[in-house]
Amino acid sequence: MARGVHLTDHRNKGWFIVTRNGQLVHATGLSRTYTVGRREIPALRGVDFSINRGEFVVLLGPSGAGKTTTLNLVGGLDRPTGGSLSVAGEVVADGSVHAKESRLNALRREHLGFVFAEFHLLPTLSALENVQVPLIWADESGRDRAEALLCRVGLGHRLTHRPDELSGGEMQRVALARALINQPALLLADEPTANLDTNTRDEIFGLLRELSDEGLAILFATHDHELAERGDTVLRLSDGVIVHD
Amino acid sequence: MNWTAIALKNILRRPIRSILTVAGVGVAIAMLFNLLEFQRGYEKGLRSELSDLGAHIMIVPRGCPYEAATIVLHGGKWPRYMDEEWYQIVRGTEGIEASTAIIMDAIIRDGGRENLIYMGIDENYPSLRQSWRYASGDWFSGTQAAILGSSVARSMGVTAGGSITIEEKGRIPATEVTVAGVLERTNSQDDGLVFLPQHTMQQIFGLQGKLVMILVKLADVTQTEQVTAALRSASAEADAGMNIFPLSELLGTLTSLLSSTRVFVLAIVAVAFIIGGVGVLTTILMAVYERTREIGMMKAMGAAKSDIFRLIWLETLFTTIGGGVAGILLALLSGRGVVALLKTILPHTPADFALGMSGSTLAICMGVSVVLGVVAGTWPAWRAASISPITAIRGGSS
Structure with missing residues (x-):
């Protein structure tokens, strides 16, 4: 075993995530440049960061700073054009070498959860069924777990309600429960409170804070300075680079 | 939750559109069912009628x-x-x-x-x-x-x-x-x-x-x-100047005459299937475009290309199988009317000619429904599987 590589018992399932130096995410010189016609637009320019288990990391920056790009790269939804990135023991990219799509699917399915500003719930399914959707391709049933998660996010009384019968805050709670159904090690949250009122925003953030305290690592993108101060670590992004105070 | 439940709920999301699509397939299947049963029933009736004559050779004037x-x-x-x-x-x-x-x-x-x-x-x-x-x-x-x-x-x-x-x-x-x-x-x-x-x-x-x-x-x-x-x-x-021919030869000739007309009817049925198939393809493709964000989100949650392909394919199959069942029911309900119509059109129909329901016809109709679903669903399923999650979640269409 390489020096500095740790084995982490995950989800009490008897298998382990291999992390470098105990870190869930490790990025070095991470870059992403988009090509539009003949123009090259750098969205992320060689950022270094790491996320530990249970750490609440806030990506703070204005629109266009590179927050969503960072989340997409960590989530394996996009491929970096430079640098190296490992997530939950999986080498997502190392220079020009990238993980295969099937590995990235497995990474997202087994270790990552996503919440976005928009909820992306399936309109024909109930809250409970929406939470169970990721279990379909994991070949699990998990109804009890889905119910428990909805109770945990305060929707135990709304199990059979469809999205059009829920408020914005409730829909985001369903989306959060759905992101947690596979018991991820890392939650990627892209401005999940952007479309919510202040009270609901605080409730959702408080919930995330609790989950982080229980061991869930969170990478939370926001442009809200007030929220950023409540994270464990703040990465300030500006024009694709991390700005240190 | 499983693939079947989610596919069925997706079909029911736009009930009128789904019903019209199923109806398109149903009409084609009903036509095929009636054609196959017509051929079978006609042959059976003719055979029975000739057998009832109690003769082996018929002699008629020139x-x-x-x-x-x-x-x-x-x-x-x-x-x-x-x-x-x-x-x-x-x-x-x-x-x-x-x-x-x-x-x-x-x-x-x-x-x-x-x-x-x-x-x-x-x-x-x-x-x-x-x-x-x-x-x-x-x-x-x-x-x-x-x-x-x-x-x-x-x-x-x-x-x-x-x-x-x-x-x-x-x-x-x-x-x-x-x-x-x-x-x-x-x-x-x-x-x-x-x-x-x-x-x-x-x-x-x-x-x-x-x-x-x-x-x-x-x-x-x-x-x-x-x-x-x-x-x-x-x-x-x-x-x-007598025309002398065995009744077995007569049966063969009459059924082969019937077979040649069947080619024309089959061509019409084929056109109905093309129309029904294009209807299914369009409906499913439209549904894929409408649900681009959802599909992107599913991929973000770990669904593989094959998972999305399977989901869309299942939706198409359920639509065409639904069309198959509806078509068979339509054919059974309209059987008497079709026989009455054929009796007015055809120069000779056997006395006990009727459209029945044979296992082979059922199997052919359901088999054709499945094949239609497989064929019509491939492209929309491939389109859906190819959706980029980032673009989709942002609200794009590819």
């Missing part, structure tokens, strides 16, 4: 033998006759167990609305008609007698012992005959016929010495070819 056979099977008027003496040539041929000579004519009334068919038969006819049973009465009691088919007797309100009058203005003077017997229902053309002693009919209709058909029953069916050849040779020698 002319189109299939037209003659059709008229003979259906009953009707055919202005071609052969000389009665030729019956002796037939009877003298070796290998024949029984034979009967028939004369046939029709009286048309009310400008064609009423068509009563008369058949002149001899004493050999019942030996070929094993299905004959008398509801009342018996064989001809004298020369001025008649035996009525069950439908004719019912429509005339006559039973054995009663009488009927045969008359056609300007051709046949009124002649009263006694009803010697009424047949039980045979479910064949006999139900609609009036049988007269052969010579009586020839006199009444002015067809003395003429015949329309001779039916021949063989002692050994394996000798059909040899007996046919002997009859043809005897006919040629006597310059009798």
Whole structure:
């Protein structure tokens, strides 16, 4: 075993995530440049960061700073054009070498959860069924777990309600429960409170804070300075680079 | 939750659109079902009708033998006759167990609305008609007698012992005959016929010495070819000009004629399937575009390309299988109407012709529904599987 590589018992399932130096995410010189016609637009320019288990990391920056790009790269939804990135023991990219799509699917399915500003719930399914959707391709049933998660996010009384019968805050709670159904090690949250009122925003953030305290690592993108101060670590992004105070 | 439940819920998301798509497939499947059952039912009915004739070889006057056979099977008027003496040539041929000579004519009334068919038969006819049973009465009691088919007797309100009058203005003077017997229902053309002693009919209709058909029953069916050849040779020698053909050959020819028309109908069914298939493809593709964000989100949650492909394919399959079931139900419900329509269009339909429901037709229709789903669903499923999660979540369409 390489020096500095740790084995982490995950989800009490008897298998382990291999992390470098105990870190869930490790990025070095991470870059992403988009090509539009003949123009090259750098969205992320060689950022270094790491996320530990249970750490609440806030990506703070204005629109266009590179927050969503960072989340997409960590989530394996996009491929970096430079640098190296490992997530939950999986080498997502190392220079020009990238993980295969099937590995990235497995990474997202087994270790990552996503919440976005928009909820992306399936309109024909109930809250409970929406939470169970990721279990379909994991070949699990998990109804009890889905119910428990909805109770945990305060929707135990709304199990059979469809999205059009829920408020914005409730829909985001369903989306959060759905992101947690596979018991991820890392939650990627892209401005999940952007479309919510202040009270609901605080409730959702408080919930995330609790989950982080229980061991869930969170990478939370926001442009809200007030929220950023409540994270464990703040990465300030500006024009694709991390700005240190 | 499982793939089936999520696929069904997605189909029901736009119920009217889904119903219309299913209906498109259903119409095509109903057409295919009816076509296959028509072919099967027609062949079965024709086979049974020919078997009911109790003969192996049919002899008719010169002319189109299939037209003659059709008229003979259906009953009707055919202005071609052969000389009665030729019956002796037939009877003298070796290998024949029984034979009967028939004369046939029709009286048309009310400008064609009423068509009563008369058949002149001899004493050999019942030996070929094993299905004959008398509801009342018996064989001809004298020369001025008649035996009525069950439908004719019912429509005339006559039973054995009663009488009927045969008359056609300007051709046949009124002649009263006694009803010697009424047949039980045979479910064949006999139900609609009036049988007269052969010579009586020839006199009444002015067809003395003429015949329309001779039916021949063989002692050994394996000798059909040899007996046919002997009859043809005897006919040629006597310059009798008879058309002699085995009924098995007639069945083959009539069914092959039917098969050739089936090609045209199949072409129409194929067009219906193309229209139905394009409808399914369009509907599913539209659904994929509408659900781009959802699909992107599923991929973000770890769904593989194959998972998305499977979901969309399942939705397409459920749509076409639904169309298959609807089509079969439609075909079963419309079966009687289709048969009634075919009977008015086709020159000859067997008396007990009906559209049934065979296992093979069901299997073919459901198989075609599945294949249609597989074919129509491939492209939309591939499109959905290729959706980029980032673009989709941002709200793009690719």
